[in-house]
Amino acid sequence: MAGCSYPFDISSFILQLTVVTALLGGFSKTAFIIGPGKLSPLRPGLFISLVLLALTAYFIPERANHYEALKTWRNAERLYNFRSYDASVIEHEITFPILSGNGLFLQMYGKALSMDEQHQRSLDILFLAGKLYNSHILQNTLGDNHKALGxxxxxxxxYIKSSYMMPSMLLPRYLLAKLYHESGQNEKARQTAEDLLKSPVKVESSATREIISEMEKLITTLNQK
Structure with a gap:
């Protein structure tokens, strides 16, 4: 049905359509509807205009709230990039009631909570995110939270799920190797680090160089035990 299609989700479109329909309504023929005891004349165009006007009155505030929520989310991302994780969490919390059905928003909210060391709350939000959206970032953040909670x-x-999702990325296996080492699973740590060092680096960066350097140091440390 046309009334359920995407354009009707945009309040400005509805408003324009209402005005156009109202103008055209003046040129439409009069129809009759059955009323209590008599026939009442009603122009079809005018009737449609009234319906669309009611829809406009409903959607404009809703879209305005959604737009403000997106602005707040954008500010939350800016604060996150500045490493102001506590402030970013607050901005995400403000936006949560409106954007709780957006999987990407929930993922980034969960990530901000994790960086702010609110690990259990982060897990709760990421559980909701996982129903709508999934990525290696979400899986890495789940791993970080579970690791922090023991x-x-x-x-x-x-971490293993993340490595399967992005086989060419070094980060998931790096996190996995560190997890094994810190939990006393040294043989698994060694094997994971060696596998990582054998992997081709598709895009070299300071981050990949740091990961490789740390894995080399880890293997050296484990070989001395």
């Missing part, structure tokens, strides 16, 4: 098996599962 849930090493759950952290391992999340």
């Amino acid at each position: 849930n090493f098996k759950a952290a391992e599962t999340a």
Whole structure:
């Protein structure tokens, strides 16, 4: 049905359509509807205009709130990039009631909570995000939260999922190797680090060089034990 299509989700479109329909309504023929005891004349164009006007009155405030929520989310991302994680969390919390159905928003909210060391709250938000959206970032953040809470098996599962989702990325296996080392699983740590160092680096950067350097140091440390 046309009334359920995408353009009707845009309030400005509805407003324009209402005005045009109202203007055209003046040129339409009069129809009759059955009223209580008599026939009442009503122009079809005018009737449609009234319906669309009611829809406009409903959608304009809703879209305005959505637009403001997107602006707040954008500010939350800016604060996150400045490493003001606590302030970013506050901005995400303000926006949550309106954007709670947006999986990407929930993922970034969960990430901000994790960086602010609110790990259990982050897990709760990422659980909601996972129903709508999934990515290696979400899985890495799940792993970070579980690791911080001492849930090493759950952290391992999340990091492995992330590595399967992005096989060419070094970060998931780097996080996995560190998890194994910090939880005393030294043989797994060594094997994971060695596998990482054998992987081709598609895009070299300061981050990949740092990861490789840390894995080389990890293997050296483990070989001395």
